[in-house]
Amino acid sequence: MKALVLGAGVSGHTAAMYLKRFLGKDHSVTVMTPNKKWNWIPSNIWVGVGKMTPDQVTFDLKTVYDKHNIEYVTAKATEIYPEGLNGSKPFVKGTSTAPEAMGTDVTVEYDYLINATGPKLNFSATPGLGPEHGQTVSVCTFDHAHHANEDLKRMIAEMKAGAKKTFVIGTGHGTCTCQGAGFEYVFNLAFELKEAGVRDKAKIIYITNESELGDFGVGELHILHQGFITSSKLFAESLFAEKNIDWITEVHVKKIENKTIYYEGMDGIEQTLPFDFSMLIPPFSGVGLKAFDKSGEDITSELFTPNGFMKVDGKYDPIPYEEWCSTDWPKTYQTKYYNIFSIGIAFAPPHAISKPLKNPNGFMIAPAPPRTGMPSAIMGRVVAQSIADMIKSNSKTPTQRASMAYLGAACVASAGMSPLSGLAASITMYPIVPNFKKYPGYGRDFKYTTGEVGLAGHWIKQILHYMFMYKAKGLPFWWIIPE
Amino acid sequence: MKKVNKKNILIPIEKTIAMRTNLPWQIYRFAVINIRMLKMIWKSHQTEIKD
Ligand SMILES: Cc1cc2nc3c(=O)[nH]c(=O)nc-3n(C[C@H](O)[C@H](O)[C@H](O)COP(=O)(O)OP(=O)(O)OC[C@H]3O[C@@H](n4cnc5c(N)ncnc54)[C@H](O)[C@@H]3O)c2cc1C
Numbered sequence: 001m002k003a004l005v006l007g008a009g010v011s012g013h014t015a016a017m018y019l020k021r022f023l024g025k026d027h028s029v030t031v032m033t034p035n036k037k038w039n040w041i042p043s044n045i046w047v048g049v050g051k052m053t054p055d056q057v058t059f060d061l062k063t064v065y066d067k068h069n070i071e072y073v074t075a076k077a078t079e080i081y082p083e084g085l086n087g088s089k090p091f092v093k094g095t096s097t098a099p100e101a102m103g104t105d106v107t108v109e110y111d112y113l114i115n116a117t118g119p120k121l122n123f124s125a126t127p128g129l130g131p132e133h134g135q136t137v138s139v140c141t142f143d144h145a146h147h148a149n150e151d152l153k154r155m156i157a158e159m160k161a162g163a164k165k166t167f168v169i170g171t172g173h174g175t176c177t178c179q180g181a182g183f184e185y186v187f188n189l190a191f192e193l194k195e196a197g198v199r200d201k202a203k204i205i206y207i208t209n210e211s212e213l214g215d216f217g218v219g220e221l222h223i224l225h226q227g228f229i230t231s232s233k234l235f236a237e238s239l240f241a242e243k244n245i246d247w248i249t250e251v252h253v254k255k256i257e258n259k260t261i262y263y264e265g266m267d268g269i270e271q272t273l274p275f276d277f278s279m280l281i282p283p284f285s286g287v288g289l290k291a292f293d294k295s296g297e298d299i300t301s302e303l304f305t306p307n308g309f310m311k312v313d314g315k316y317d318p319i320p321y322e323e324w325c326s327t328d329w330p331k332t333y334q335t336k337y338y339n340i341f342s343i344g345i346a347f348a349p350p351h352a353i354s355k356p357l358k359n360p361n362g363f364m365i366a367p368a369p370p371r372t373g374m375p376s377a378i379m380g381r382v383v384a385q386s387i388a389d390m391i392k393s394n395s396k397t398p399t400q401r402a403s404m405a406y407l408g409a410a411c412v413a414s415a416g417m418s419p420l421s422g423l424a425a426s427i428t429m430y431p432i433v434p435n436f437k438k439y440p441g442y443g444r445d446f447k448y449t450t451g452e453v454g455l456a457g458h459w460i461k462q463i464l465h466y467m468f469m470y471k472a473k474g475l476p477f478w479w480i481i482p483e
Numbered sequence: 484m485k486k487v488n489k490k491n492i493l494i495p496i497e498k499t500i501a502m503r504t505n506l507p508w509q510i511y512r513f514a515v516i517n518i519r520m521l522k523m524i525w526k527s528h529q530t531e532i533k534d
Binding site for chain 2: 234235237238241242378406407408410420421423426428429430445448450452453454455456457459460482
């Protein structure tokens with residue numbers, strides 16, 4: 001049998017490594033991905049402030065795949081034929097990104113397929129957004145982060161010469177997710193400016209689509225703190241106020257022109273915010289895969305939602321926000337085809353967790369649910385195990401389940417990198433998708449939902465960097481390290 | 484966008500800020516946070532999905 005994984009990011013690479021481990025020599029595993037390097041994306045924050053280099057957060061995939069006997073196709077998948085075409089086996093079509101064959105067509109047949117293509121960084125949703133065609137920087141890829149650091153160093157040099165600068169960090173559209181990355185970058189930036197002795201010359205503003213600071217697209221968190229049920233908003237606001245960072249919440253960024261951000265809140269009134277340096281996270285969409293049936297008919301809408309994420313075993317009926325239930329969330333990540341799965345950011349979440357809002361001008365201010373590293377990697381392992389079991393027992397039913405309504409997440413949000421004066425917020429939450437039936441009122445188990453800020457969190461974040469790089473490189477006993 | 488009255492915000496006292504980078508305390512917190520994370524990971528791995 002042949003298992004094909006599309007995408008070698010956090011979830012796809014994990015799935016490919018476990019598939020090979022579970023299936024052994026009898027079956028083949030192929031990875032089709034456009035990237036040559038694996039990137040531990042969370043550490044891009046540190047690349048973006050010059051504390052790490054791109055080489056420290058990446059490694060060559062080919063060496064690892066050669067060592068583990070995983071076939072590696074450097075290509076971008078474009079079309080899936082789940083039923084084959086005119087009697088052929090199911091296959092995926094793609095376009096080569098290998099230098100020697102750039103742009104040529106590639107076709108790979110499969111028996112089992114995992115779509116782990118992650119997000120398309122949709123900078124074009126907001127005119128003027130992004131490092132390539134816009135005026136803001138990004139830390140979503142190691143290249144972007146490297147470029148952000150070069151701009152930052154220029155700003156610091158000008159501030160050392162006496163200039164005052166305005167920094168705006170946050171989300172670049174009303175429907176963004178991944179607010180945690182904006183949160184980490186704004187605090188790391190403040191930390192760097194302080195270390196460089198220019199903090200007094202900088203005005204730092206955080207702009208976000210979250211209704212409140214500390215929402216993170218998960219409908220905020222509540223923790224037990226000294227006998228009180230305390231909201232993440234209180235802790236987040238406290239940290240922003242302490243570090244003298246201003247904030248603007250519940251907004252949609254409309255466009256960026258002449259180094260000015262144009263945005264609207266729920267009152268529908270347009271406001272402007274001029275900046276010298278801005279890092280705004282783009283909204284995410286699916287990568288634009290298309291699907292065709294055995295006669296070549298386009299069936300993309302059967303497999304994907306309109307924004308390009310793949311429909312799996314979740315409940316996708318359009319229901320009002322108030323009526324959703326945690327059991328709507330997918331469990332096995334199997335699609336309508338028994339042999340196709342989708343994991344990580346590529347699968348379609350059934351609904352928002354934070355309440356979606358629409359302003360009087362029709363702009364959505366609706367944080368999308370995050371699918372962070374830990375659940376993405378767990379999905380990779382669990383789906384690999386299911387596929388291995390299905391192949392071995394010749395069954396069409398997945399054996400493993402991992403719903404975000406039953407998975408927790410550990411998030412360590414860096415707030416400054418230094419071995420003795422660094423800081424990070426260490427957050428655990430259980431479950432990720434609140435379950436209001438089981439945990440009335442707040443939706444999460446207070447025993448496992450915790451948070452605190454301190455140097456210890458920074459040490460953990462740094463250790464996690466080395467642990468996950470080690471695991472992803474497939475070095476001895478890599479599978480012992482939990483996702 | 485919401486107007487925030489910064490007077491209503493929790494501001495840490497000096498001791499709280501100092502404890503965040505106090506080495507013996509942070510070594511202790513390091514152990515506590517790791518145990519918390521392991522418990523949460525264990526819970527995630529153990530919970531049976533019933534519905
Ligand atoms: C700056 C930043 C900081 C973050 N920090 C944290 C953190 O601290 N903790 C945390 O848990 N999470 C963090 N996250 C989120 C975390 O990075 C994601 O949850 C995780 O990367 C999702 O994994 P994935 O496999 O779905 O997508 P990705 O890791 O993005 O991988 C997608 C893969 O698919 C490939 N691909 C794309 N298009 C195609 C195609 N057409 N065909 C084939 N392959 C394709 C890509 O090249 C890539 O290899 C952060 C994210 C960002 C942007």
